[in-house]
Amino acid sequence: MFKYILKRILIFIPTLLVISVMVFLLNMYAPGDPVYSIAGIDPNSSKPLSPGAYNAIKKELGLDLPTFYFTMSSKAYPDTLHRIPKKEHQATLSRLINSYGNWDEIRAYHKSVEKMEVAVLDIPRDSLNPKALIKIKEKVRDLYREYKDDKIQKNFEITDKFITSTPSTMVMKDLIDETKANYAAMVNNPTKWKTKVPTFNWYGYKNQYHTWFSKFIRFDFGKSYQSKRPISEEIGERIFWTMLISFISIILTYVIAIPLGVFSARKKDTTADSVVTTILFILYSLPSFWIATLLIVFLCQPEYLNWFPPYGIGDPPSDAGFFETFRIRSYHLILPLFCWTYGSLAFLSRQMRGGMLSVLRQDYVRTARAKGVEERKVIWKHSIRNSLLPVITLFGNIFPLMISGSIVIEILFSLPGMGQYLYQAIVAQNFPVVSTIVMMAALLTMIGYLVVDILYAVVDPRITFD
DSSP: HHHHHHHHHHHHHHHHHHOOOOHHHHTTTTSSSSHHHHHHHTTSSSOOOOHHHHHHHHHHHHHOOOOSEEEETTSSOTTTTGGGGOOHHHHHHHHHHHOOOHHHHHHHHHHHHHHHHHHHHHOOSOOOOOOOOHHHHHHHHHHOOOSSSSHHHHHHHHHHHHHTTTTTTGGGGHHHHHHHHHHHHHHSSGGGGGGEEEEEOOOOTTTHHHHHHHHHTTTTOOBBBOOOBHHHHHHHHHHHHHHHHHHHHHHHHHHHHHHHHHHHTTTTTTTEEEEEEHHHHHHHOOOOHHHHHHHHHHSSOOOOOOOOOOOSSSSOOOTTHHHHHHHHHHHHHHHHHHHHHHHHHHHHHHHHHHHHHHTTTTTHHHHHHTTOHHHIIIIIIIIIHHHHHHHHHHHHTTTHHHHOOOOOHHEEEETTHHHHHHHHHHHHHHHHHHHHHHHHHHHHHHHHHHHHHHHHHOOOOOOOOO
């Protein structure tokens, strides 16, 4: 057994590495710009971040490093493309590289656009230039995004028109001429053959993935984009409630589902079995968000029964003792716990019933009954352990829920748990939080399946791992 557990733990390492790469890539290529998220500024705002401030935040986040240990691309691509600050600019440059292949000319064109961006921000407003400044800023942003010749030429034409429309913006005339010249050099001197020659670039350990994963295994999950607080602190504040409700739900589910499944199997094809089966089928069919909404409306509102509080975990007085705090908290958690439990209870009971029916048909059970063994011993001594195998298999899927929680239940009942935290992070594009929770859930999934394998051997001695 020890040798098997050690082997499984060693398999965890490459599995976790593959999962971490997938989560990291999901984080990297997700929509949105983390620099603007952490700065709390709309990227399309009329007052965007200055290039200097943008680069400072990006360096602080470690986003100025290469993405991975290596890249495989063509000779036309430089090994420094990751140093271009914004992802949308990198995407445009990649398209230009694929079209022309001459990085030096492409970079010169891009630098001249950067100069225009800085210059237009330095022009003071006066009574004549507000419209011109807005249009120039807009077209400069378009030049960062465009890669098709006809659209770029059109942008040049409109930008030139507004630059020459007021005396204050005329200072940019030389810059627009320089940008046009660099663009012409890029178009007229292509080296597309470089795009056909493959190349390999090695960056070493100073890359974004290595930095992120090495911090993760040290439980340094970074900072939240919104609150600027360490993610580990925010998780620590929320994980208790999710794990508490999950743990109680698991206990209730198994304590009720196993005897209920055994009872239904023993009473197969009777009225009692039909009643239990119908009730469980109805419970399993009802979506938790709908039941939660009904409970909030009919049991938590003054217009109806008003038996329970509709949201939160309660707010005990500062001088409240343990039992008073327990009473207040449990009163608030009854409905969320019911919604969290009933679906899995119904499903697990059906699995237990099927497993028990399968075991009761076995020869050794019929032999025990033929010997005159009491029915109670036949069920709870000879049959129960083997019928638990399907139920134990499902146990491995429960572990991740102790971290990820139930998004719907926690939102509807305003519980400060991990599910609500994950939902808020997804909506706000707070991807360090999302990737941390996904990685923790993946790790718990692997641990859960290891525990399941060990429990197999515990309940059925015939199973060995030699």
